[in-house]
Amino acid sequence: MKKNLRILPILLSLIMIFMLIPQRAYLEEKEKSIIILFTHDMHDHLYPFDVEEDGVIKTLGGYARLNSTINKEREKAPNLLLVDGGDFSMGTLFQTIFASHSPGIRLMGKMGYDVVTFGNHEFDFRADGLAYSLKAAKDSGEFLPQIVASNISFPLDDNGQLTPALTELKNSMEYYGVEDYTVIERNGIKIGIFGLMGKEAASNAPMSEVEFTDPIQAARDTVQELKNEEKVDLIICLSHSGTWEDKSKSEDEILAKEVPDIDIIISGHTHTTLIEPIIVGNTIIASSGRYGENLGVLNLVNDEEKWRVKDYRLEPIEEHLALDPEIAETIEYYKEIVQEEYLDRFNMVFDEVVAYTPFNFTSYGVLGKDHDEDILGNLISDSYIYAVKEAEGEDYEPIAASVVPTGTIRGSFIKGYITVSDVFNVSSLGIGPDKVSGYPLISVYLTGKELKTVAEVDASIAPIMSVAQLYTSGLNFTFNPNRLIFNKVTDVYLQKEDGSREEVRDDELYRVVAGLYSAQMLSIVGDKSFGLLSIVPKTKEGLPITDYEAQIIYDEGHEIKEWLAIAEYLKSFDKENGVPQVPLYYSQKQGRKIVDDNPNLFARLKNPNKVTLVAYSVVLFIIALIILLIGIIIKKKKKVHAK
CATH class of the missing domain: 3.90.780.10 (5'-Nucleotidase, C-terminal domain)
Structure with missing residues (x-):
């Protein structure tokens, strides 16, 4: 009897363990999660840069330190996703070898980026410049991130043909493997990722030669395909559109309202730093600032109803962080090429x-x-x-x-x-x-x-x-x-x-x-x-x-x-x-x-030009019309009262 009593606590413990195992497994199956690391507007800032903030000079960024931070996050979550919202090029001397060596996209490949999109500055070297850059990257034989861009079109000339530069770009995009969207599976989650160029960003690419179709309609079409054809669990938009304080101009907030089935928007172009994500309906909008000064970290969980933010933080890339030796060595290699191919011609x-x-x-x-x-x-x-x-x-x-x-x-x-x-x-x-x-x-x-x-x-x-x-x-x-x-x-x-x-x-x-x-x-x-x-x-x-x-x-x-x-x-x-x-x-x-911030009425009105005189005339006409109408109404009322 005593022996049986000794065994009883052990049996009860075992029963409790067996009861908990399926329940825990059930909870894990019920709650899916994914960690997304993100950047945007890197602008070829391969080296750290100095900024002055409130009288204090800080050294921020640099791809070698950024990669060390990425690797630390990977140690904690090997199945994370790493993406970029565009404008990875143009901004430092390294851009001078964009067309010939494509340092930005190749370095992002070395850093393990999964998916990136174009920004308007990727078109600064015109259609053929981007074409040569994509070809140089592909010809390197190195691992490269998938590029997604859903609203690029190639207009025909008066003869119904593509220009030579657009033909070159179209062929290079196909050669590289640029797609409207891509589907990646991580942690048992099927993730659809597409790229988008916003209207304001597109207006800043006047020599691109391509045309950018309406971003809202392109997003609707792509999201529909991802939901109905690809049956994805999570939809991410790498949007080079941005957010503004003025909500009427804040393109990514407008996008979230117009296309509510987008779960995540990584928002580039406006160089915005969002300490907390913007939530529009069920859409999460995230931005990490410019030049690689921060690495964005977004931890998402799904409770079968919607994706929600479990953790959101911006990891500052500061001077005390270790340099990744392989990335640092690659940057020095590209620096030598910049000197030989660009600066030597100017004796600089x-x-x-x-x-x-x-x-x-x-x-x-x-x-x-x-x-x-x-x-x-x-x-x-x-x-x-x-x-x-x-x-x-x-x-x-x-x-x-x-x-x-x-x-x-x-x-x-x-x-x-x-x-x-x-x-x-x-x-x-x-x-x-x-x-x-x-x-x-x-x-x-x-x-x-x-x-x-x-x-x-x-x-x-x-x-x-x-x-x-x-x-x-x-x-x-x-x-x-x-x-x-x-x-x-x-x-x-x-x-x-x-x-x-x-x-x-x-x-x-x-x-x-x-x-x-x-x-x-x-x-x-x-x-x-x-x-x-x-x-x-x-x-x-x-x-x-x-x-x-x-x-x-x-x-x-x-x-x-x-x-x-x-x-x-x-x-x-x-x-x-x-x-x-x-x-x-x-x-x-x-x-x-x-x-001259003078609010005085005379200072506001004196010396009007022709535009202002026209405006004043219109205002005076409207005032006169209102007075006339009031007079007519009063006369009618008086007549009615007299009767």
Whole structure:
């Protein structure tokens, strides 16, 4: 009896264990989970970069440290998913070998990315540039991530044929294996992943040659196929569309509302850092910031009703993290190629010091947020004029103004030594007809009236479209933000090199220098202003420009690139201990753009232009009409009362 009593607790324990095992298994089967690691807007920031935050300089990012963090997450969850939301290229010197060696996508392959999508900057080297990049990646024989892009179409020319460049791109995309979507199984979960280019992002790829179909409709069609044909459990959209504080412009939030069957949106393009995900209905929107400064970690569980967030965090890629040796070695390999294939032609060296700045310029993170003059904008616009002067020598024709939009500035300088690499990062966009990285400078002519319109573009369009804020050299103006749109500028004049003031004459032609992309964008302000503002860049003879590339400025046979103009200008400063020093002149504003925030009614209404006079006339007509109608109603009431 005693023996049986001793055995009883053991039997009860065994029964409890056996009862728990199936229940635990049932729970595991019931609750599926997956971990998704994500990045976006990496922009070829293979090396770490410095930023200034609240007076403190931090070193962030770098693929070698990023990969160490990815591997740590993989140790905890070997079946995780690693994805990227586009713009993995264009932003540093490594982009210069995009077409020939495709370093970005190949490094992402080495880091084990499963799926990525295109951003608008993958098209900066035009259709054939992207084609060559995809081919170079595929020909490497290395492991590469799947690329998904669901709303790209290839328009035919007037003869019903693809252009040679589009034929090249279409063939290369097929060769690489680019698809609308892909299906991956992890942890017993069937996952459908598709890529999408947003409308605003598509508008920033003017030389892509492809057409981007409506993203909402493309998403609906793809989601339908993933649900009905592929029978997936989880749908992820790698969306290069972005989110904004203004909900009416926040494309990925709109996408989530319009296509509610998307479970996860990895949201790129706007460089947004979401400390917490945005939840729209049952859709989870995640963003991790730019340049690989964070690794996004999203842990999802499914309770058979919907996917929900179990854990969401952004792992900062900071200086104390270990470098992955294989990735670090690969980056050095690509750096040597950049030097040989790109920098040698300009007699520049990757880490060459071109100047020292004793102060911080405006941090890139806040650049353009204030509608005001900016010291970095002043430096860049001055550099354009300097570079053209040096290139033209005795044949130099005076430049009235140079123009730099905020949207073309991609970085900044912090206190300390400035290298060639730093300069390129500040002005890294685009490519010229020479097929060499970097937008070239061009010379155009505008009438005095159009120069005044340039000032009005800044004053009136920039609040609607922040990337259109302009920084100028030579063109000074004052505006009142309280005045009626398209009539905010109250004073415009040209400041000559000797500091004297010159009035702008409406009918005179003035020479203006800008980057190739910027000059082309100035010509479309008519569309952005509903036809009320007009800028038509012209030749010296006053004829409208039809071929902007014919206006490129050259120096000793090569295009003057925007970044090269800045580098040469920095090198021209007075030296201290053999190093050019950025003058303290650039540490403060110079009165080139004055914001007169006067709320006074007289200040708001005085000196109306033609646009404003028309608006006033319309308002007065409406008021008069209302008064007339009120009068008619009162008379009728009086007649009724009299009867």
